[in-house]
Amino acid sequence: MFAEVPTQLKQYLPVLLLLGVALAFAFGTLTASVLFGQRGRRTATKDIPYECGMLPEGPGSARLSVKFYLVAMLFILFDIEVVFMYPWAVIYKQMLAENAALIFGAMLSFLGILFVGYLYALKKRAFDWKS
Numbered sequence: 855m856f857a858e859v860p861t862q863l864k865q866y867l868p869v870l871l872l873l874g875v876a877l878a879f880a881f882g883t884l885t886a887s888v889l890f891g892q893r894g895r896r897t898a899t900k901d902i903p904y905e906c907g908m909l910p911e912g913p914g915s916a917r918l919s920v921k922f923y924l925v926a927m928l929f930i931l932f933d934i935e936v937v938f939m940y941p942w943a944v945i946y947k948q949m950l951a952e953n954a955a956l957i958f959g960a961m962l963s964f965l966g967i968l969f970v971g972y973l974y975a976l977k978k979r980a981f982d983w984k985s
Contacts, residue, residue: 921980921982921983924980925980925981925983928975928980928981931971932968932972935964935968938964939961939964942957942960942961
């Protein structure tokens with residue numbers, strides 16, 4: 855049956871089979887829940903937000919300060935930059951034998967740019983929660 859199929863296409867057969875099984879499972883569970891599931895009645899008690907068993911106080915979504923989002927973006931920025939250091943650390947010994955100055959200089963310049971960004975955030979008081 856698979857004799858006429860080229861070898862490169864044979865390698866994708868398990869992936870296509872897995873995709874078919876995943877789609878069948880997803881649509882099968884959705885169909886089963888519609889066919890066999892019970893329709894729930896919505897009451898006013900079910901529609902209020904749940905706050906650890908207590909009655910909710912105030913609006914459902916409170917406004918947050920811009921500082922919160924600024925610190926969150928800075929965290930993501932510095933976190934992603936640290937993730938870029940892992941491949942460098944993994945191949946550091948191997949690259950050290952070939953061109954030590956190049957790899958060390960590249961990381962120093964990367965850390966320098968990161969440090970300048972950190973100093974800029976400090977100067978702009980981005981990490982100060984009180985203001």
